[in-house]
Amino acid sequence: MKRLLTATAFLMGTTGIAAAKGDLQLYNWGNYTSPELLEKFKAETGITVTVTDYDSNDTALAKVEAGGSGFDLVVPSANFVQIWVEKGLIDTLDLAKIPNHGNIAPEWKDVVWDMGRTHTVPWQWGTTGIAVNTAVYKGDVNTSAVFLDVPEELKGKINVVPEMNDVLSLALWYVGGEPCTEDTEMLKKARDALIAAKPDWISMDYGVTEKMSNNDWAASVNWNGSTMRVRLANPDVVYGYPKEGYPVWMDSVAVLKDAPNKDNAYAFLNFILVPENAAMISAFARYANGVAGSDAFMPEDMKTAPEVVVPEEFKAAGKFLPTCSPKAQEYYTAIWTELQK
Amino acid sequence: MTQSPAERLQIRRSARNGWWLSTPALVLLFVAAAGPLVIMLIYSFLTPGQYGNVVGVFSTDGWRGIIWSKDIFTDEYVLADAHMTIFWRSLSLSMMTTIFTFIVGFPTAWFIATRPPSQRAMWLFLITIPFWTNLLIRTYAINEVLRKEGLVNLVFLNLGIIDQPLEMLYGPFAIFVGMTYVYLPLMVLPLFAAIDRFDMKLLEAGYDLYASRMQVLRRIIMPIVKPGIIAGSILVFVPSLGAYVTPRVLGGGKQMMIGNFIELQFGQGRNWPLGAALSMALLVVVMIALLVYVRYANKDGGKHHG
Amino acid sequence: MARSSFSVARLPGFATTAVLVFFALYLPIFTLVAYSFNASQSVAVWGGFSLEWYAKAWDNQQVKDATLRSLIIAVSAALIATTVATMAALGTTRRREFKGQGFIYVMINQPLMVPEIVTAVALLILFGILKTNAAEIGGPIGYFVDTVMNKGLGFIILAHSAFCIPFAYLPIRARLEGMDLSLETAAADLYATPWQTFRRITLPLMAPGIVAGAMLAFVISLDDVVITEFVKGAGQDTLPTYMLGQLRRQLTPEINAISTMLLAVTVVLLTAFFLLTRKKD
Numbered sequence: 001m002k003r004l005l006t007a008t009a010f011l012m013g014t015t016g017i018a019a020a021k022g023d024l025q026l027y028n029w030g031n032y033t034s035p036e037l038l039e040k041f042k043a044e045t046g047i048t049v050t051v052t053d054y055d056s057n058d059t060a061l062a063k064v065e066a067g068g069s070g071f072d073l074v075v076p077s078a079n080f081v082q083i084w085v086e087k088g089l090i091d092t093l094d095l096a097k098i099p100n101h102g103n104i105a106p107e108w109k110d111v112v113w114d115m116g117r118t119h120t121v122p123w124q125w126g127t128t129g130i131a132v133n134t135a136v137y138k139g140d141v142n143t144s145a146v147f148l149d150v151p152e153e154l155k156g157k158i159n160v161v162p163e164m165n166d167v168l169s170l171a172l173w174y175v176g177g178e179p180c181t182e183d184t185e186m187l188k189k190a191r192d193a194l195i196a197a198k199p200d201w202i203s204m205d206y207g208v209t210e211k212m213s214n215n216d217w218a219a220s221v222n223w224n225g226s227t228m229r230v231r232l233a234n235p236d237v238v239y240g241y242p243k244e245g246y247p248v249w250m251d252s253v254a255v256l257k258d259a260p261n262k263d264n265a266y267a268f269l270n271f272i273l274v275p276e277n278a279a280m281i282s283a284f285a286r287y288a289n290g291v292a293g294s295d296a297f298m299p300e301d302m303k304t305a306p307e308v309v310v311p312e313e314f315k316a317a318g319k320f321l322p323t324c325s326p327k328a329q330e331y332y333t334a335i336w337t338e339l340q341k
Numbered sequence: 342m343t344q345s346p347a348e349r350l351q352i353r354r355s356a357r358n359g360w361w362l363s364t365p366a367l368v369l370l371f372v373a374a375a376g377p378l379v380i381m382l383i384y385s386f387l388t389p390g391q392y393g394n395v396v397g398v399f400s401t402d403g404w405r406g407i408i409w410s411k412d413i414f415t416d417e418y419v420l421a422d423a424h425m426t427i428f429w430r431s432l433s434l435s436m437m438t439t440i441f442t443f444i445v446g447f448p449t450a451w452f453i454a455t456r457p458p459s460q461r462a463m464w465l466f467l468i469t470i471p472f473w474t475n476l477l478i479r480t481y482a483i484n485e486v487l488r489k490e491g492l493v494n495l496v497f498l499n500l501g502i503i504d505q506p507l508e509m510l511y512g513p514f515a516i517f518v519g520m521t522y523v524y525l526p527l528m529v530l531p532l533f534a535a536i537d538r539f540d541m542k543l544l545e546a547g548y549d550l551y552a553s554r555m556q557v558l559r560r561i562i563m564p565i566v567k568p569g570i571i572a573g574s575i576l577v578f579v580p581s582l583g584a585y586v587t588p589r590v591l592g593g594g595k596q597m598m599i600g601n602f603i604e605l606q607f608g609q610g611r612n613w614p615l616g617a618a619l620s621m622a623l624l625v626v627v628m629i630a631l632l633v634y635v636r637y638a639n640k641d642g643g644k645h646h647g
Numbered sequence: 648m649a650r651s652s653f654s655v656a657r658l659p660g661f662a663t664t665a666v667l668v669f670f671a672l673y674l675p676i677f678t679l680v681a682y683s684f685n686a687s688q689s690v691a692v693w694g695g696f697s698l699e700w701y702a703k704a705w706d707n708q709q710v711k712d713a714t715l716r717s718l719i720i721a722v723s724a725a726l727i728a729t730t731v732a733t734m735a736a737l738g739t740t741r742r743r744e745f746k747g748q749g750f751i752y753v754m755i756n757q758p759l760m761v762p763e764i765v766t767a768v769a770l771l772i773l774f775g776i777l778k779t780n781a782a783e784i785g786g787p788i789g790y791f792v793d794t795v796m797n798k799g800l801g802f803i804i805l806a807h808s809a810f811c812i813p814f815a816y817l818p819i820r821a822r823l824e825g826m827d828l829s830l831e832t833a834a835a836d837l838y839a840t841p842w843q844t845f846r847r848i849t850l851p852l853m854a855p856g857i858v859a860g861a862m863l864a865f866v867i868s869l870d871d872v873v874i875t876e877f878v879k880g881a882g883q884d885t886l887p888t889y890m891l892g893q894l895r896r897q898l899t900p901e902i903n904a905i906s907t908m909l910l911a912v913t914v915v916l917l918t919a920f921f922l923l924t925r926k927k928d
Contacts (some may be wrong), residue, residue, distance in 0.1 A: 025881035030892020035709075043405045050882040051709065053892030058393055058608045063877060065394060066771045068778020070881035083392045156508075162594050164609045203511045203593025216488055327393045333610045334410070340597045340605070341423040356745030356751045363740025363751045373809035374758045377769030445668050451658060452665035466917060469862055472915045474679065476870040477890050478906045485682070492678065514672035525672070526813075526866075530859040534822040537855050554659055568824040572817040575756065582874040583762030586872065594747055604764045613768070620765040627760040628753060635752075 023048040024264040027064070027071040029251065030055055032124075034284035043305045047264045061188065064089055064256065072259035075123050078250045079165065081113045088255040092118055097266040100273035108237025108250070112320060121269045124225075124281060127165045127310065127318055128247045129238040131208065131227040134156035136218040141240030142314065144174040147221055148193050149202035155219035159211065162204045164336045166247050167194070167221060169321055170215055173245030191335045198339060212237060223249075224242035224307040225286035231307070236248035239307045241314035248318040250290065273322065357415040373547075380625070385617035393611045407622055424602075431599040434513070434588075435581040438520040442528040442577050445521075450532035454539070465533065465646030472526050480590045483519050484510060487591075511593030519591040520581055527580075535569025536562075543591070571635065579627055599623060680910075682904035700904035710889060710905055717869055718798055719887040724807035725815075725865040731808075732864075733857055734814035737849075740823045756817075758810040767877035768808065774802050785812060803885075806878050807868045814867050817861035822856025 007291050014310035024270060027035065027206060030053040038049045052071065054060040057080045064070055076084055095101050104117055108256075117214050132141045137153045145151075147160055160167060169179035171194050177186030205211075208222045213233040222230075227239040253272070255265045267298045271277055278289040294302065302308050310318065324332060375478070385403045389393040410421035453464040471479070486492045491507040497503050509515055539562065548558040563570070585600030597605075608617030681700070687694025702709055732755075740750055758766065781789045830852070834844040872887040879888060887907070890902060 065773030359738040363735040366735035448661035448664035482679040535857045536824040567823040573820040579759040
């Protein structure tokens, strides 16, 4: 009996802990929000932001769809934004409440997946390419051949992050197709290329930043910001932009339709569109942001980093990933399952 | 042999008590464990939604997908040998883990149970401390020990046993080590609980009758601590079938287990019905195995003492 | 018992194996603790001694909240699961096998048999329905669901208690089955009531099993990632879900520092607990 009472007391007590932080609930990727940013926001507006982590777009979508989650803001990737809109989970933005909306950099304003930015506000963007330790491999790093037709020096030392959309897109571009294609010829070629290359990979895992910093891996398909961090620990590492085509990704913030603190949410959106604050976000995770004028406030090493500032000759090869049709998605998953076997 | 009315009443009362005592557990389990599975069962008969989740249209594709998969390019149904490989891999890994944790866990549990009573709590304590660390972290710690520049390789290199560091990670060996490490207390604790009650005088009697140590082990100790062995085996074998954190971190993601495969369906695979069907199938297979195992084990063991 | 050089309890190779096991168990833990003092950012390459990660972890409010939450959940879930499992163990052992006993056994072990992701998604759906309808139900039930269950950690604790039950049940049952009924029969012969017999003979005899079960349940709850990830609501990260979020970005020795601190705290607490209850021996 006593145990039961104690347990109930705990339950009651925990209500206090949870409710005290209820001013703004941000649902974001893990380790992606600058604590200083949140402190500054609190100092200016008095609103306390509580961050809850997720580690995949699918989990976030499933959780919010189930209902009653209590989040105000979510940060989906570009190719998921339309899915959220279609399912009626996010609001059309009330632009009157976001005076700083004009700060969005022109090249990020009319994106295919959110024309005119009526549903989302930029958070960070980046690219997916190949990080290579040039002490081990001195050849051309700007090609997907590094992981699809692995050179001798890298056999058994290269990792491929298990991001289905990124990896399949890179493979499709490599064999001459397009992402989200339903062309079975291209899909077959991509699948064959991947399966043939897999024995030469050491693993399909995350954690590139540590594992390349301590030389467990000599190369990996990786995101640009993470590669920059590796380079800072290990100067031999270079970030390659596959010339056959590489994905550009962007994470943006959206307001949930059943958000309990909508006004606070808009205040936050407005806040992150101020150039200095956007720079703060970038400085934390090391990815560029989509706000005009933030360059002046970016940390020195990011202003000239080849990972962050895409060199001219590679700009054209970088494209946003579209949202695949269900049929294309089926193909993707089937290939991915076969690959992971 | 007919039972007297009094005996029958006793039996009924005993059964009723059994039910009453079990009710709180059953209620809790039904609400938060078994009940939700009914939802999963329903989902296994629905159609995958466009972006995950399900659509309320009846379909048996989920179940068919367990053994047959549509060849992506020819649209015909072929035997899904990818799935078979995955099932077999998980099954053998779980069996090996169970056997190995028993081989090292039994001596450990015996050791702890035969310490002087004042020390016993401390040893028990010592064996559980590593498990107060989070699973993810422990798995990463094993990674650190097994890597090319990790402790094990360093020691071997210094002792001259090898001259090149061994790549022990990213393969079945690392997963096996990790699983054994993770599931060991689940074998040791039930074994300890059973051995702790073992009457050493029985051993004395055995030795007095000129039995060897091996005979004593096999014919006196084992049968009596059998409930502990059963408990430990179940606690290791069953959850290890659905494990996926350890295989993923230590296997480098190149070796998919049933747990990873099911998780994929609820994630990037966007095929919840298949995931649901797979787990139902897993549940059934395990239940059957469990019933067979327990029935077999209790055939000569489950006597009541006294 | 006469002290002879022939120890009845000694079995060949057992002590050696046990010692090796302890050594192997602690090896990764020592590595973990050692690297928490690493001056460099890496979790694997040593860069010198430093306490900076402890400072960082100490300042990290998110981590502190998550840890506290994890502990509250684990203690509650372990208490509930052990209590309920003890009763169930008593109800299903040492009696004539009754109809439906097999069913109870299967139900109790069922959480073990299904990969966590499945229970996680199913609970997400179930709880989601409850959460969204809490407002409509209104009244005290609606209020209860909304505050204690949703905003309080009720749903998470409920989920954890359920899957901890088999972990508590099996050691208790193993203990019970090996127990000698003669002591209890003797007590009954001496006119003790069933309740007295239970409290003063059965329960103390069962104690090692119950303790083993409670410890297992606690650890299992503390460790849970998948179910918590799906069932948690806004602002309800636990330590494991926080760490899962870190996995995709960058692992720093901060995680080692957090784990070491948690380890130290639990060791201290348990030592205190054992020392205080030692008087019985």
